[in-house]
Amino acid sequence: MKFIPLPFAVLGCSLFLFTIEANAASQTQIDRGEYLARIGDCTGCHTTEDGQSFAGGLGIDSPFGTIYSSNITPDKQTGIGNYSRDDFAAALREGSLPDGTHLYPAMPYTAYAKVTDEDIDALYAYFMEGVEPVDNEPEKTDLSFPFNQRWGIGLWDWMFATADTYEPNPDQSEQYNRGAYLVEGLGHCGSCHTPRGLFFQQKAYGAGDDHFLTGQTLGVWYAPNLRGGGEGDQGLQGWSEKDIANYLATGRNVHSGVVGEMISVVQHSLSHLKDEDLTSIAVYLKSLPRSTEAPSDDEAPSVQDKTDENKDTSATLASAKVDIDSGERLYLDNCNACHFTNGKGASWVFPALKGNSLVVAENPDGLLHVILAGAQMPSTPKAPAKLAMPGFGWRLSDKEVADLATFVRSGWGNDGDSVTADQVAEVRKGIPEKVLRDSAPNMVKE
Known part of the structure; x- marks a missing residue:
């Protein structure tokens, strides 16, 4: 058996324990960075529907054209693998890349400017050591003139990017x-x-x-x-x-x-x-x-406290004495089973329509989109069921959707303006035919 002198044994043990502690601290920082990336919803913009995490390529619609997100994995060729910590911080807080290129403000660097140094360090540790590198070259953003002149973003930043830590x-x-x-x-x-x-x-x-x-x-x-x-x-x-x-x-x-x-x-x-x-x-x-x-x-959105009108709306629907082609009749036939005559829906399952910000918004397009194409709540750790509302675009005409939306926007004290068939037609144009066809009833999707 080989004996090691006590001082060297103690020193070796100390170095070993120090190494373990350092690695543990590093992993703690990586884990913290992962959590911070969740808060920043980096996945939402930098991951396509069928793509690998953070590999970029998601097209983000803007008033100036489609902006494609970048690869933020630590791949050294197509990602951020060559970024220093300061390079990373400049991109996150200032929208400035190592080569001097300005990011479009679809990247919310004006908000990320408020992130502390400690959190920047944790995010950098996560993206460099906790994320798998992916070799993926996303499609290049190619906006029309003058929005393709990125030097102009520097002037925009000087005028408007004023947030500090x-x-x-x-x-x-x-x-x-x-x-x-x-x-x-x-x-x-x-x-x-x-x-x-x-x-x-x-x-x-x-x-x-x-x-x-x-x-x-x-x-x-x-x-x-x-x-x-x-x-x-x-x-x-x-x-x-x-x-x-x-x-x-x-x-x-x-x-x-x-x-x-x-x-x-x-x-x-x-x-x-x-x-x-x-x-x-x-x-x-x-x-x-x-x-x-x-x-x-x-x-x-505008919502009025109209107790009498709320009662009148509920009473009208409950009596079922409404014209066959009216908004009230369309509501009874298509919506009442879930949202009820009082417009209050069911807690945690079917949203209330009375006072709903989407329902009474000045621009009704969001409401029309939901009526036409349906909607599905997300699956989350605390509520895994994907509760879904079916779309009715496959069976209701533009006029019928307009009449239904007008009723919902004015019933139970809601104070939204009426909707026209032309407005519905415009929203329908932006919804793929397959979505309309596949939006037939299917209330709960597991």
């Missing part, structure tokens, strides 16, 4: 500040829920500006006002902190269910957040006072 508000609680950091930073909620200006710049980046999170329309979908403070009952004002946390975790609550782009956000990002982070987000949103600024283009 988040500084906690000393007058607020730790829970509030955590929620603010997540919403304003990695969560980049303002990218969809804050109005845009003339140059497509986000009008505000934090709670100090009344424009922040007041809602806007993106494509056919209305991203609603998220300011939940005050005593009213419009939107999140009528939701409790628990209602908000449940919605983020499962895509549904006693009031509503997610549709449109929010389905992916809940499925790939928010449903994986820790309960304490979801609660912090809810606390922050409920702290934001009702804004004095109207959303851009007067797109704020």
Whole structure:
């Protein structure tokens, strides 16, 4: 047997234990980075439906054309494998690549600018050591002139990319500040829920500006006002902190269910957040006072407290004495089984139509899209069932959909404008025929 002198044995053991501790710390940082990537919903933009994680190539529609996401795996040829930590931070916070190329602001670097150095380090560790490299060269973004002149983005950044690293508000609680950091930073909620200006710049980046999170329309979908403070009952004002946390975790609550782009956000990002982070987000949103600024283009939904009209609508439907071609009759034949005569739906299953932000949005396209093509809630760890609403575009004409939508937008105290058959036809054009054909009833998909 070979004996090792005690001092060397102790030194060797110490080095061994130090190595284990260092590796454990590294893995902890990688795991933290993975969680932060969930918060930032990096999968949502950098993974195609059938593609490998973070390999890029997803086409993102913008007012200027389609922007294709990049490969952010650590592949050295087609990804970010050659990025230093500072290269990574510059891309994330400033939208600037190592070769000086400016990223289009479809990448929410104006929000990611608020991310702390510690979280940048963790994200870098995850993407370099926790993500499998994928050799994939995504399609190049090729916008028309002048939007293909990326040097102009540098000027745009100088004018509008003003966000700095988040500084906690000393007058607020730790829970509030955590929620603010997540919403304003990695969560980049303002990218969809804050109005845009003339140059497509986000009008505000934090709670100090009344424009922040007041809602806007993106494509056919209305991203609603998220300011939940005050005593009213419009939107999140009528939701409790628990209602908000449940919605983020499962895509549904006693009031509503997610549709449109929010389905992916809940499925790939928010449903994986820790309960304490979801609660912090809810606390922050409920702290934001009702804004004095109207959303851009007067797109704020309007809901009136019309108790008598609510009763009248329910009574009319319950009597079943309505004209055969009326919106009321169409509702009874197609919607009443799930949303009921009172328009309140069923908690956690069928969203309420009374006061629903999608239903009463100034732009009805999102509602029309759901009626035509249906909708399916995401499968999440806390609510795995993919509850689905069938589409009715396969059997209802444009006029019938318009009459139905007009009734829903004006019933139970809702105060939405009427809808025309031409508006329905325009939305129908944007829905693939296969989607309309396959949207026949199938209420629960496992």
